[in-house]
Amino acid sequence: MTDPGTAVPAGKWAKPAMTHTVEFYHSRVRALVAERLAASGKTWEEAVQDPALELTREDFERIERELLDTGYRFEMSAQISLVEEPDKYRPLGKIKDTGEGEVDESGRPVIGTGQNVFRADKDITGTARLVSTVETVMDMLVNGVPEDTIAIIDDSGGTLTAPILEHFAGVVCMGGTVRSHLGILTREYGVPCLMDAVLDGLHDGDVVQVEYTKAPADAYAASDEAARARIVKIS
Amino acid sequence: MVAEYSYSDLLDLNSWIRKNSDAFYWQCTARTVQESKLFPVNPYIAMSYLNAWYRYPALLRKLEQHMSPEELGDRAREVSSVANIITNGIMSQFYLGGRQMLIDMGMLRPTDALDDVMYVLDFSKRLNLAYHRNHAHTLPSDANQRAQLLPERVVQVFDADAFAVKPGDRLHTAVVRFLAQISQYAFLSHCECRLGISNSGPYKIGGNAEMLVRDFVDLGEGDFPWLDGVAAPVAHNNYTLPVVLKDTHFNIVDDWASFEATPGYDHDNMIAVGLYTSDYLSDGYIPVAMDNPATLADFLEHEREVLHEATSQLWKVMAEWRREQLLDAGLLVYYSVPKDLFHLAGIYDQDDWMTIEERAQRFKPLMNDEYGRDLIAELVGYISLSSQQGSEYTMSKWSGAPGDMWSTIPYSVLGDYPSTPTVGAPRAGSTSLPPKTSTWTTTAGRLSLAEVNERARATSPLAAQAPYRFLDDRWVKDNPGDPRVQELYRHTQASSRLLAGRGAGLTRADIEALRKADGQSA
DSSP: OEETTTTEEOOTTOOOOSSHHHHHHHHHHHHHHHHHHHHHTOOHHHHHTOGGGOOOHHHHHHHHHHHHHTTOOBOOSSHHHHHHOTTTBOOOOOOOOOSOOOBOTTSOBEEEEEEESSOOSSOEEEEEEEOOSHHHHHHHHHHOOOTTEEEEESOOOSSTTTTTGGGOSEEEESSOOTTSHHHHHHHHHTOOEEEEEEESSOOTTOEEEEOTTSOOOOTTSOOOGGGSEEEEEOO | OOOOOOHHHHHHHHHHHHHHHHHHHHHHHTSOOOOOSSSOHHHHHHHHHHHHHHHHHHHHHHHHTTSOHHHHHHHHHTSOSSSSHHHHHHHHHHHHHHHHHHHHTTSOOTTTTHHHHHHHHHHHHHHHHHHTGGGTOSSGGGGTSOBOOSOHHHHHHHHHHOEEOOTTSHHHHHHHHHHHHHHHHHHHHTTTOSTTEEEEEEEEETTTEEEEEEEEOSOSSSSOGGGTTTTTTOSOSOEEEEEEEETOEEEEEOTTSOEEEESOOOGGGEEEEOOEEOOTTSSSOEESSOSSHHHHHHHHHHHHHHHHHHHHHHHHHHHTOOHHHHHHHHHHHHHTTTHHHHHHHTOOOHHHHSSEEHHHHTTGGGOOHHHHHHHHHIIIIIOOSGGGBOOTTOOOTTTOSSBOSSOOOOGGGGTTSOOOOOOOSOOOEEOSSOOOOSOEEETTEEEOHHHHHHHHHHOOOGGGSTTGGGOOHHHHHHOTTOHHHHHHHHHHHTTOTTTTTOOSOOOHHHHHHHHHHTTOOO
């Protein structure tokens, strides 16, 4: 069987990768390997052990350039990636705001839900502050975390906010699960936390109430919308 | 020329490869793809797999010339170090990850580097069999997510000497605050990964309590160059806290040495705690500030402040790093999971573990955040890469889909079909990070690397020596009065507050009576 996109034998039961960059890169590398192998006149076993036939850094740079030349730009994860190579990455997205959110029993807008890491003694009301850059963390490290900050964090790691995490009144993380590093750390610090939060209509500076008294989520259980803790906008 | 293997050899190794696939899948799918705004986590994970692929075979062969995997497993089990549940178990996963990436790129076939694959897989299996000897499984996942590593003589000392605590008292508060801070620091010093944290157990403590042994490793100045200076005030490189919780069952202590409890872990249920250090130079565990509850609280409060300051200082250093430095540091933490085995053998070399081989370095142009994220997600989560797909009639263990994470070795290699033996000798490595300049923090003091290796080669813990090495709990059961057993227990008890000199005959009821007499009964 042959992959028509690359003319490289991909084997029985082959299929394209799920994601664009993986499929693009791997199919191009396969094609390059096949091309070099054919040109060498060697058997596979001879060729794979021949340092002179190894792909080089320049080969991989050309493949990256080929993808970028199509106009494709990468999604960033680490802030430094966008800072160092802004031409290769897409700008950061914003929290969606469809205006179609529900309201709670008191008529207040529900602007998000998430998985509760542990059951707190009480729900927390505080000011939502986006904490997603090194600069924001540095500012809070130097000048202190404003009182009653509910940190809205868009990655589930535990390092970006490492020096200031214990000073948050609460955390809402737009990713991960209760077993992610941020979930583990907030549990250790006793800082109430929602993971895997889905937000709609939350803005930096909103006063929100987070349902941290909800039962903790089970990482191994099937997703249950009703079991998710809610975030409501107070003002 | 590829070595000769029997059908039996290959059946066994393919079973181990498949066990690796299944175990890793269960772990990975309980989490989402890990991301960080500070570190390019997934690109560094992918790069670490490649570095492991090119370097582990030669390095592990060198290691076995000095110490067998079985002896390493036995030695590692007697102390807490980077040679622990997650690192011992995950070394073969990283290596197979590099192999699978290259197979999927068409740069390798499953019949390639056969001698290397057979060697690394066999080494890792033997290491884990020895390390997990006391529960007689290969991995915690084989034991229904339970990791009861330690023999009675060690757990008994932890149990006896733990100080009773209750919510609101000074030691309880100090422990809770210390655990949070050390966890935070461990994630940062390990560049966002959890390799600085390891848990074992649980161990039954009476009718309604369980002990979890919580380890935090590689915290001081040591192998990681980025800890030079910022970690100088950290008193010990490794900490072990046996914590006893009432009314709590640790239903999961898994292959990544992380735990889950039912009901959930609640510090308010903590009823006893101790603190120890140990490393590749120590003969077992050494109590830290365990004279009385006040000395322990003093130490924990002080060390918590030290770790808090180190966290702030280290974060400021890392926040200034270039992307390549963030990537290199993370990939070196991942890649170097076998490094403390080399410390145990006294042959640790900074160039072996803190540099990236040129054959791995060349892939960096591909390693943008999106590719790293999607590759790792497909490789260890969705099992969606072309090279991972199997017959349409098959259903894998957990997902039910027709594919498995790591390719097995085709049995064709037993016939006349071609294969290749090895990736060859390791080549030069490099790093974008500053070189290490400080000493190593060890239980024998602050030492140069030459001194670390020299002392390690001279270290011979009693429990690893003949005839004590094979006096396991099953033999002790029938021979508690045997002079050698008595000597082994007394050796482990030498620095115990309550058990020094008491020997091998004690039961749990005796421990409880001793604790009660000492005012420590919960």
